[in-house]
Amino acid sequence: MAGQIGVGMVGYAFMGAAHSQAWRTVHHAFDVPLTPRMAVLCGRDAAAASAAAEKLGWASVETDWKRLVESDEVGLVDICTPGDTHAEIALAALAAGKHVLCEKPLANTVAEAAAMAAAAEEAAARGVRSMVAFNYRRVPALAFARSLVADGRLGELRHVRAQYLQDWIVDPEFPLVWRLQKERAGSGALGDIGAHIVDLAQFLTGSRISGVSAVTETFVRERPLVASSSGPAASSGSARGEVTVDDAALFTARFSSGALGSFEATRFAAGRKNSMRIELNGSAGSLAFDFEAMNELHFHDHTLDPSVAGFRRILVTEPEHPYVGAWWPPGHGLGYEHTFTHEVRDFLVALGSGTDPAPSFADGLQVQRVLDAVERSAAADSVWTVV
Numbered sequence: 001m002a003g004q005i006g007v008g009m010v011g012y013a014f015m016g017a018a019h020s021q022a023w024r025t026v027h028h029a030f031d032v033p034l035t036p037r038m039a040v041l042c043g044r045d046a047a048a049a050s051a052a053a054e055k056l057g058w059a060s061v062e063t064d065w066k067r068l069v070e071s072d073e074v075g076l077v078d079i080c081t082p083g084d085t086h087a088e089i090a091l092a093a094l095a096a097g098k099h100v101l102c103e104k105p106l107a108n109t110v111a112e113a114a115a116m117a118a119a120a121e122e123a124a125a126r127g128v129r130s131m132v133a134f135n136y137r138r139v140p141a142l143a144f145a146r147s148l149v150a151d152g153r154l155g156e157l158r159h160v161r162a163q164y165l166q167d168w169i170v171d172p173e174f175p176l177v178w179r180l181q182k183e184r185a186g187s188g189a190l191g192d193i194g195a196h197i198v199d200l201a202q203f204l205t206g207s208r209i210s211g212v213s214a215v216t217e218t219f220v221r222e223r224p225l226v227a228s229s230s231g232p233a234a235s236s237g238s239a240r241g242e243v244t245v246d247d248a249a250l251f252t253a254r255f256s257s258g259a260l261g262s263f264e265a266t267r268f269a270a271g272r273k274n275s276m277r278i279e280l281n282g283s284a285g286s287l288a289f290d291f292e293a294m295n296e297l298h299f300h301d302h303t304l305d306p307s308v309a310g311f312r313r314i315l316v317t318e319p320e321h322p323y324v325g326a327w328w329p330p331g332h333g334l335g336y337e338h339t340f341t342h343e344v345r346d347f348l349v350a351l352g353s354g355t356d357p358a359p360s361f362a363d364g365l366q367v368q369r370v371l372d373a374v375e376r377s378a379a380a381d382s383v384w385t386v387v
């Protein structure tokens, strides 16, 4: 029978709920070497944290994350807070010998991410593991796409075309939530959703972004203030505050492999809800994916006779595909929540085998360096005026 590991989670909003679902279900779907015990949930507001613990399935509540990190009940700390607290909590947890799962982006600055990566490397030498929660790597269609690329089915990669399109702040009256504040979130669409496509592009191609040229924009510069900035709460009267992050970030990129990339992250794509798209073009074929149809992968095999070649829609719903066999009979499909279950499954398997899980904090640091380069490029405003 599998041993147990006590989990302590900090934060209980959207990501906290998604991670809770994963901790609750992982050992029912997968054969994992350690069964998670949902030991402690931490939130600053005792009443709200207790209500969340009750709803999400946590055994006890703390209002100070330092006590959670020190608790003997906790062997793994799961960080689901805004980016401004990631570094402090992760560094304390690693120092206390606790494994760490940290939400993305890893931190708000390169300096914080570098300190976290260094601490993670030092902790790994003591058998303490860490992972950054880029959950989209665990979409079965994308894990499968990675295996097709690694098997050489696309040949030499030429283009990476990635977009992450949402529309939840199109309305200028949408309130100034924490995701729109630089001191809490680090950046806007860039860090929140751009970080996902940067990680994914590097994961799928197995190569790194080595240079970027960027533009960013904040379309709505002031928004209604909210009583609580932790989520989309009701606005409090007519007072407005400054939006201090980008609403959209677009950039071109060079990959170490020689491929060229184009990236677009925006929350102003009216009608696009969670459209994370990525297309790869190589000398032997192409792949295309859109999260809005997350069980599908489109594959063009350029080595086929041109008369029968062309994009084919593969339903990534079969037991032969990554993760899928653990769930429903063939053809039934998975959803957003499964990506988090797969993520904690992979983390527990790594803990069981004493190996380093991926994406590591070093991978998170690399993404942070790309985000930083995008911000520096955009600030330099190197767009040429058309004369």
Ligand code: SOE
Pocket: 014, 166, 192, 193, 274
């Ligand atoms: C909000 O833009 C958000 O919830 C991101 O923070 C998540 O990382 C992404 O999965 C969905 O959109």
